[in-house]
Amino acid sequence: MKSAHLLTALSLLSLNPTFGQDFMSKQSEVTDQLNQPSSIQMISGKSYDPPQANYYQRFVDRIPLHGARVLAESNGNNFVIPGLDQFEDPATFDATYPAISKNLAATVAEANVDFPVASEANVVWFQTNTHARLCWEVITTLADSGEPVSPTHMEAIVDGQTGDLLSQRQIDVNNYDPSDSTQAEWGIFPRIVVNNAMGISGGRAYGAAFDAVVSVGGGCTGTLIAPNVVLCARHCGAGPGSQIVFGDNLNGGGLVFRTVQSSFLPDGSGSLLDGGDVSILTLSSPVPASVAVPMRLIDQTNELEGMLCATVGYGLNGLGSSGHNFSSDGYRWGGENIIDRYGSPASGGGGSNIISTDFDNGSNNANSIGGSSSTPLQYEATTAGGDSGGPVLVQLGGEWVIAGVLSGGTTSTSTYGDISWWTGSAVYRNAIESRGGEFGIPAPGACCFANGSCVSVFNDECDSAGGAFEGAETTCAPSPCPPPSIGACCFGSQCSDLTPAGCANGGGFFVGLGSDCADNGCAPRACCLTSGDCVVLLPNTCSNVGGVSDAADCASSSCAPPPCPEDLNDNGLVDFADLLEVLGSWGACGGCEEDFDGNGLVEFNDLLNLLSKWGPC
Incomplete structure (x- = not known):
C-alpha cells in the first residue's frame, strides 16, 4: 500500500505553507552557488496525486527540476510529512533547448506503455549524476486494461536531443488502497508478519542480516543488485528523486541515503499481477561494500516450486494471529516460507510469471493454496504493506539469491491464510x-576426492564432504581429477582409506589405488582364482592364494574362464597341429609354451595334458 509511505516520518512541518517553503529552502541552500535563478514554489497537485496535500516544487530559471517536488500530507495531528520525491542538487546545467518536438517526445513515451490515451509533455531539468539538462517530461493517461489494480498514468523522461527514453515510472501510487472497494473485490493488496512462535524479536533478527534489502521512497522495499542499482516493483512509483535508505532500523542511527537518478520498467501493463511489476532503479551514486553487498539473481524458474524461500522488508509488521494492525516499527523484518506455485497466481487471475506462497499455522483453514502443506516453518512469515518491491529469496549453494519482487497479497491485514x-x-x-x-x-x-572419484555438487557441498571443487559448471566427463593417491587398506574386515605407504606402515593390506572403503572394500567378496573358479574371501586372503578380488559376490563377478594353453596355435581347437608342436619340442625346454607343467621338460606328462584337452578349447 503505497500511501503508507506518506506516514513515514522523514521530518515534521507545520500545516502553514510558509513553513513548508522554509523547509524546501533549507534543502536547497546550495542553489545560492548556481548562476541560474532558483526558487521554491507551492504548486497544485495533479489529478493522480493523493488529495489533501501540499506540494512544493523547485524551479531553476523558471523550469521545474525533475525529482525536486515534495508532497506533504496531514497525518491527523496538524503536521505534514514530506514524501515522494527527495533530491540532490546538480552542479552543472546545460540549457540547450530540446531539438525534438513535444509531439515526438509523446510518441516515444506512448510506444513504451500499454493502453495510452493521451499525453502531455513539458520541458524539465533532468539530472544525471551531477549534471542537469533540458528534457521532455511526458505524462501519459492510460485506458482501463481490465486487469486488477491497473495504473492510470505513466511518467517518461525523453532526452531532448536524442529522443532516448531516459526514465519511466508509474506515478498514480495513490491508487493502491485496500479500502477501495474495487481493489477489495479483486483481493489484491500491494504490501512482514511472522508466526506467533517466532515473535517480534525473531522477525527483526532474521531481517537484520540482509543489508542489501533497502527502503524505497519511504513506502516500499527494494534490493541492491549492483553498487548503484536497486530492484523494486513498478507499482511503487519510485523514480528520479525518490529516496533509498540503507540500514536495519529506519528510526536508528548509521543510516545511509541515496536518491534515484532514473528508473526503467522492463515490461508489463502496470497491473499488479500481469507478470511485469518490476522496476530497475539507478542511484545517484554507488554504495560501498561496507554498507551493503549487492545480491545476485536466479535465472531458473522450473525448480522454484517447493523451495525454501526468505522474504524481507520494511513494511507493516506484526504476528500472524492478529496481522499487522497497520503498525510499523521501522525495522527490517524477515522470515521464511515455501514457494507453493510458480506460473499463474494462486487464488487470482493474472499473468504467468507469478510466485505464490501462503501463510500457514498448521490448520487447514489457513492452508490457502491447494496441494501445499499446512505445516508452518519455524520462521514462517508473510508480507504486508510497505514490503512491496522487496525480494523473495531462494538459497542455492549456501547463497541467498533473488527470485522475484513482491507485488501483493490477498488480505489487507496479513493474517494466517494470507x-x-x-x-x-x-x-x-x-x-x-x-x-x-x-x-x-x-x-x-x-568435485574431486583423493581416491580419484568425481561427483557434480555445489561448492559448499563439496567442501563439507572434504573434496576439491574444480569450479562452477565444470563436469566429471572427462574427469578433471588427478590420479588417486589413496585406496582401501584392510585390517581383516576393517577398512581405512590410506596411501599405500600408510597402509604398509600400519600392517594392513592395500587393495589398490582408487579403491574405496565406502564401497565396503574390505568385506569378504568374490575372489577370482587362476583356475577361473570364484570363491568368497577377504581381499588379503584372496591375494595370498593368487586370486584377484572382484565383485561383492560370485553371482555378479566377472571371473574369466581358465585359459587353454594346450591350444598352441590359438585356433580354438586342441588338435593334430598342436600335437606336432609338442613332439617337435620334445626334451629339455626352459620356459617354452609346450612345457605345460613348467618343469623345464617337454615330456610324457605334457603330452597327456594335451590329449586331455583334445577338441574345442
Missing part, C-alpha cells in the same frame, strides 16, 4: 544484466 504474490525476475535477465545486475548464481561443478 497469500503473497511476487513477480518473477528471471524473465527480465537481459534488462537487469544490462544495468549491472548479476545472474551468476551458484552452479554445481566437478
